[in-house]
Amino acid sequence: MEKEITFLEELSSLIELKDSESIHQLMESLKTEDLIYAYNRLSKDEQVSLIGLLSPEDAAMLLERIPQNQAIEAIENAQIETAASILNELYSDDQVDILAELETEEAEAILEEMRPQEAENVRKLIQYDSESAGGLMVTEYLAYDSAMTVAQTVKDLQEKAEEYEDYHVQYIYVTSDNRFVGVLQMRDLLLSRPNTKLDTIAIKNAKTMLPNARLEELIGFFDKYDFFGVPVVSETEELLGIVLRKDLREAETERSNLELLETQGIVGGEELRSMPVWLRSKRRLSWLSVNIVLNIIAASVIAFYQDTLEEVIALAVFLPVISDMSGCSGNQAVAVSLRELSLGLVKPYELARVLWQEIKVGLINGLVLGLLIGLAAFIYMGNFYLGLVVGGALAINTIVAVSIGGTIPLFLKKMNTDPALASGPILTTVTDMLGFFLALTFAGAAMSYLV
Template identity: 55%
Template sequence: MSYDHSDVPLDPSTEEPAAVVAEPLPEDARLEFSRLPEDQQAEVLGGLDIDDAAEFVERLPWEQTVDVVAGLPPEFAADLLEALPSDTRADVINELEKDDAEAILEEMDPEEAESARELAQYSDDVAGGLMITELVRYDESSTVQDVIDDMRENADRYRDYDVQYAFIVDADERLTGVLRLRDLLLSRRAKPVLDLMIRNPLAVRDDMTLEELETFFDEHNFIGVPAVDGAGRMLGVVRASAVEERLGERKDLAYLNTQGLIKEEVRSMPLFRRSSRRLAWLSVNIFLNIIAASVIALYQDTLASVIALAVFLPIISDMSGCSGNQAVAVSGRELALGLVRPAELMWVWGKELAVGLINGSALGLLIGIVAYLWKGNVFLGLVVGSALFLNTVVAVSIGGLVPLILKRFDVDPAVASGPILTTVTDMCGFFFVLGLATLLLSKLV
C-alpha cells in the first residue's frame, strides 16, 4: 500500500519519492532523509511499500523515528505502526503526544490497537516492555494436523513472525509447553501436541527487570524466552537481542547524560527543542559554578598576594574530579550488576577511603614537588600537595556514595552524580588551597 502526497512539493534533487531511501548504503539514505522537511519525509515514505517504509523508519535514530511518525497523517501512521514489531510499536505510542497517539490508535485495527495499548503500559526496562506478541500459540487439545492447518491458513500473517517454536496453553491461557517445529513436521498428523511439547518450559515474569533479564540470558543460551503474567498466562516472547539492544541504549543514554544531554539528540530535530534540552542542564550548572566561584571570592586577598596559587587551582580541581569520576563509574557499574546495595554506604565509603588515602598521598606528593621546584618555596608545595590530598579523599568519597544515595531515592545516578561531584570538588579544592594558604600566608609571600 502506498499513499498519494502529490500535493506536496518534492525537493527538486529527488526524482521520485522512493529515491531518497534507494541509496545503496543505509547511512546515506538516513542522511538524505533526515535533511528533508517533514512534509517531504511523509511523501518519501508514502511512495514506498508499507513494509519497506516500516523497515526504513525502524532503522532511523529513535528520536527521529518518533518525530517522523508524529508528522504522518494518522491513517498512514497507523498502517506504518502495524507493520512494525509489537514492542517497537508500543514504544512509539508511548513517546507520542497523547492526542497524536489516540488519533493513530483510532485508525488501527482494533485488535492491534488494544495490544499496543496493553504493551504501552509497561516500562521499556522490564520484560513486558521488551516482549513481542508476534507468536503462534495453540490449545492443549490441538493435534499436529490442527497446527499444520492453522499455519497454512495464516501463512501470510506468520511469514513475518520469527517462528521457531509454537507455544501451548491451557483453557485459561496459561503456558504449559513449547512445541519445536521440527518435532511437529516429523510426527503423525493425528498425534496430540501434548505428546510432543516440552513441558514446564522456562519463562520470565512480565515485570522482570532488565538486569534480571541480562542475568537470565547469561545463564541460558536462549534466543528468546516466553513472558507470562503473575498467573502464568502467556503474554509474549522476550528476545535476547532485544535485551542486548536495550542495555546498549541505556549505556548510550548514560553517556549522553554525563555530557549534559537529557535525551538523545540529532541535529534534524526542531531548533527550540534542542536548545531547551541543553539549557535545562546548562542553566543548573551556572548556579553550581557560582557556588564554587564564591569560595574564590572569599579568599581573593590571599589569591592576590600569592598569584602562583591561581596556577594550581584548576589542576587540583581537575585531578580530584578525575578521581571522583572513577569512583562514580565503579559505583554505577556495581549498582547495575547488583554487586552493591544502596544501603551499603559505610562499606563503600571504607573501600573508597582506602583508595583515596593512597592515591591522594601519591598525587599530593607529586604536585607538591612540582610547586617546590617551580618557586623554590617548600610551603607552597605543602599547601598545594595537602590540598590535592584532602580533595582527592573528598572526591572519591563523594563519587562512591552519591550514586548509591541517588539510587535510594529513585534518581538516575548517571544524570545527577556529575554535577554534584563537580561542584563539591571545585568548592572543596578552592577552599583547601586558599584556606591553607591563608593560614601560611606569611610563609608564602
C-alpha cells in the first residue's frame, strides 16, 4: 500500500516540476501494472502535462499499455504537434484505432502534422472495418523482391537491423512488382546458399486473406494454422499488410469482454470510472430504463390478480423470490448458450436440441427449488397448500426459464440481434410474468384451502 502511494506522489510532483528526465527514469522503473494504475490515478490536468513532458517514444509506449479509451482521450487533449509526434511512433493498427475515434477535423489536423508516409498509410487503413482483416493488419513488415538473392536480403537485414527492431520479423514476404509471391521464414534464409534467389525458396502456396475477411474467419484461420501472422492481399494480389496472431487475440478477447459486460448491463462499450459521471450515468440508464419498463409490465400481472393477493397476503412474500430465482436459473442457461455459441459447439438453428438438453436440467432443478421454497412456505404459514402453490409455481417456472434461457441466445443470434445484450431482459420479463401468473392462478384455484 505504501509503495503505491510513493510512486504516485513522486510522479505527481515530478510532473509539477516538469522534470522530464526523472519522469523517464521513474517510468522505466515501474512495472506495467503500476504504470497503468498511476496514469489512471493522475488528475486530468496531470495526465495532459505528463503526455507533453514525455518523449514521443515514451508517450507511445504508455498509450499502448493504458486502456484504449484513455489513449484516445490523451490524444484528444494533447497539442496537435504533440499528438502527431506520438502517433508517428505507434504501430499502424494503433494509429488507426485512435484516429478513427477522433472528430474528423481533429483527426485531419493531426494527420497533416504526421510524417507524410505514416499519414498516407493511416488514410488507407482507416477505411477498413475495425473487425476485418484490413482493420486488424499492421503495415510494419519486411518485404523483398523475388529477384533478390539470399545474400542481398541478409545484407539489407544486417544494415537496417536497428530500424527493423520493432518489426515483427518472424517472416519475410516476397513480392514481385508489388504483387505478393510468397513467404519465407528467417531460418529459410539461414539454411540456403547465399546466391539463391528468393523466388526459388519462397513458399508459394502461402495462405492469404482478403482485406474484408471477418474476425470470425481470422479466428478460424489461426485456430487451424500455427502461424504467427497471415498476409492480407488485395483482389489484385497486392500485399497490403499482415494480421498478427497476437493482435487477433487481443481483438477476440476485447469482443468477448464487451459481450460479457453487456450481459451485466454495461452497454455502449467499456465503462471506466475515469469517464465523466454524466456519461457513465447515461449509459447505464439507457439499459436500466428499458428494464424498468419491462419490469413494470411484468408486475402488472400482480395488479391483475390483486383480489387473490388480498385474500392470501402471504403470497406477497414469495412473489419476489419466484421472480428472482427464475431469473437466476434462466441466466445460467443463457451463460452456457453464449459460451457454446462462441466456442462453436452449437449452431443458431439448433433450438430443439438445446431445448431438450435444458428441459432435463430444468426438471431436476425445478423440482429441487420448488421443494425448497414450498417447504419454506409451509413452515412459514403452517399451510401445506400454500407450499404446494408456491412450490408448484416455481418448479414449472424454472423449467420454462431454463428452456427460454437456453434457446433465446440462439434465436437472437439467428435474427442477427446481439444475444448478450437482449437475452437477459427478455428472459426476466417472460419468466416474471409467467411466475406471477402461475402463483396467483394456483392460489385462486386453491383459495378455499389457503384462507
